[in-house]
Amino acid sequence: MxxxxxxxxxxxxxxxxxxxxGNHTAKPLQEFQSASNDLSALGALGSLLGAKSDIEEGMTTLAKLTRRxxxxxxxxxxxxxxxxxxxDLLDVLLAAQARAKKG
Structure with missing residues (x-):
């Protein structure tokens, strides 16, 4: 060869x-996106209420980057x-040229 x-x-x-x-990342990406829409556990923590939208935005950005x-x-x-x-084509052409020179 x-x-x-x-x-x-x-x-x-x-x-x-x-x-x-893409076949391997599609399902984890979908699950990640779903999780970014359900951050209810953070809502229970008063100090993180302001961070919830930042976290959602960050997760959305990561999902977009993964798709890109x-x-x-x-x-x-x-x-x-x-x-x-x-x-492949060049290999065929070079082989043909070599055969032509011999023949």
Whole structure:
């Protein structure tokens, strides 16, 4: 196997792994968002009543950032997949060129 083919295989595997990240984060993110809407335990503590909205806002921000990370990882996975495909094509072209020189 040529170096390009090995690199393409490795990139393809990395892209596949990145695409699966969202599958693993979807449920925990949903649970986290639900928890940010139910901070009733904090309401029982008078001194934290003012902090409740800050905590909700912080949790909402974290959830948004996590969704953006998932989007970024998906975009990176797409790019890595395209580079992998380009390496595969280059490997085929170089092999064809080598055969043409021999033939």
């Amino acid at each position: 040529s170096d390009l083919k090995k690199e393409a295989t490795s990139l393809h595997k990395a892209a596949s792994g990145l695409r699966k990240v 990370l998932d989007e970024e990882w998906e975009a990176e996975a797409k790019l890595i997949g395209e580079v992998s495909d380009a390496f």
